[in-house]
Amino acid sequence: MKTVLEPFRIKAVEPFRITTVDERQHHLTAAHHNLFLLRAEDVMIDLLTDSGTGAMSAQQWAAIMTGDESYAGCKSFFELEAVVRELTGYRHVFPVHQGRAAERILFNVMVTPGQSVPNNAHFDTTRANIEYLGAAAVDFVAPQAKDLRTLAPWKGDLDVVALERWLAAQPKGSVPLGVLTITNNRVGGQPVSMQNLRAVADLYHRYGLPFFLDAARFAENAWWIHRLDPEWQQVPLPKVARAMFDLADGCMISAKKDGLVNIGGLLCVNDDAVAQKVRNLLILTEGFPTYGGLAGRDLAALAQGLREVLDPDYLHYREASAQYLASHLDQLGVPVVRPFGLHAVYVDARAMLPHIPPTRLPGQALACELYVQGGVRSVEIGTLMFGHDDPKTGLPVVADNDLVRLCLPRRVYTQSHIDWVIETFAEVHGRRHDLRGLEITQQAPFLRAFTAHMRPVAETAPVGDLVQRG
Numbered sequence: 001m002k003t004v005l006e007p008f009r010i011k012a013v014e015p016f017r018i019t020t021v022d023e024r025q026h027h028l029t030a031a032h033h034n035l036f037l038l039r040a041e042d043v044m045i046d047l048l049t050d051s052g053t054g055a056m057s058a059q060q061w062a063a064i065m066t067g068d069e070s071y072a073g074c075k076s077f078f079e080l081e082a083v084v085r086e087l088t089g090y091r092h093v094f095p096v097h098q099g100r101a102a103e104r105i106l107f108n109v110m111v112t113p114g115q116s117v118p119n120n121a122h123f124d125t126t127r128a129n130i131e132y133l134g135a136a137a138v139d140f141v142a143p144q145a146k147d148l149r150t151l152a153p154w155k156g157d158l159d160v161v162a163l164e165r166w167l168a169a170q171p172k173g174s175v176p177l178g179v180l181t182i183t184n185n186r187v188g189g190q191p192v193s194m195q196n197l198r199a200v201a202d203l204y205h206r207y208g209l210p211f212f213l214d215a216a217r218f219a220e221n222a223w224w225i226h227r228l229d230p231e232w233q234q235v236p237l238p239k240v241a242r243a244m245f246d247l248a249d250g251c252m253i254s255a256k257k258d259g260l261v262n263i264g265g266l267l268c269v270n271d272d273a274v275a276q277k278v279r280n281l282l283i284l285t286e287g288f289p290t291y292g293g294l295a296g297r298d299l300a301a302l303a304q305g306l307r308e309v310l311d312p313d314y315l316h317y318r319e320a321s322a323q324y325l326a327s328h329l330d331q332l333g334v335p336v337v338r339p340f341g342l343h344a345v346y347v348d349a350r351a352m353l354p355h356i357p358p359t360r361l362p363g364q365a366l367a368c369e370l371y372v373q374g375g376v377r378s379v380e381i382g383t384l385m386f387g388h389d390d391p392k393t394g395l396p397v398v399a400d401n402d403l404v405r406l407c408l409p410r411r412v413y414t415q416s417h418i419d420w421v422i423e424t425f426a427e428v429h430g431r432r433h434d435l436r437g438l439e440i441t442q443q444a445p446f447l448r449a450f451t452a453h454m455r456p457v458a459e460t461a462p463v464g465d466l467v468q469r470g
């Protein structure tokens, strides 16, 4: 079957304005070629992120109306706690306002300066929260993830051999906990196998380390295990998810992804002493533990979202839309990162635009062109985001890859919208040789991608060999 069957009908619609190429060119210039600086109302198809951008169901909106706004002990909290306990099995459930709040609180109570925290790959905010405490965030990306085009199924895995070698060499007491991110956002949203989850749990526990999941996309990881691993094909999805959670001692969840809500997060722990410290810091910085910085209605919507997200029809639709987009781009000759993920499709802009050197930001050039041609907003994950100028030499340091991420908000866009994205790509790919690179005219000392100003450059030839690789 070629048609993506969205397993929902549309009850409320959010119109967007249809703009022209000229209008969008004007908006892009006014935004200094930085798509973060656009007004969202000037975007038609917004694939910037899948975080907090999903559509809630009628049942979730109904839950919003019945949310209990009592300051302490609200009914909505106990409802959420019951759903999360059933899903994860963890003893202590703390709502927080979003994923990074869970990270900040957990690391504050467990990590001290000079320590190191391992992970398959830390998401930006996870890394930043660890580094902010004067500790190191260490990644153990699986070797199979390094090649963007091979079809290895579990590119999100953690390299356990490298981790074991590293753990054996660490001074006693210098590693306070171990983390594993499912799915692995930093390597293209690739899943982690159950085998790897078990091996990582075993290794952390052998070293006496508490093991925490960064489980923002736990449902998508469970779906891949269910789809690809014969051991789990007959097992219902809630049981697959529970088996992943059972291996760990707690989790951090940005509920803006698989919680199917626009705001919210969770921090879950088994250890009573850790929970006590979390509770104290939560009260200080987020709110009373039965609301954690959220409204009662947010808790109620999240409880309902967690009941819905493991529906196989929904996850099947999600896979079908991502595969539909990725395989059509592939057919056009667009270099797509493989295997195709669920939450996003990644395009290798450096391979698509070889005439634009990495210092001239091929990912950003492609993202800008997709916006001008089709009103499609994507995000560069490459040299604009991870590159910088070397403070000693002043030379540009480029990222390992220049990718463009097309993220799929949950339950928001239909197959026609995705067809529009494909047609936009066809247009842009057809005249890719005409695309020009960009130069940065203004940048902040860190996280420059969010605020940098850029302008197109005339030359497309490499700017020389004076480039360092980051």
Ligand code: F0G
Binding pocket: 048, 049, 050, 051, 098, 099, 100, 101, 123, 125, 126, 181, 183, 185, 214, 216, 217, 254, 255, 256, 265
């Ligand atoms: N962990 C992972 C794996 C994430 O992808 C994110 C957010 C977070 C933690 C932080 O959660 O935003 O609720 O504070 N990822 C978004 C993205 C922003 O676009 O991939 P948050």
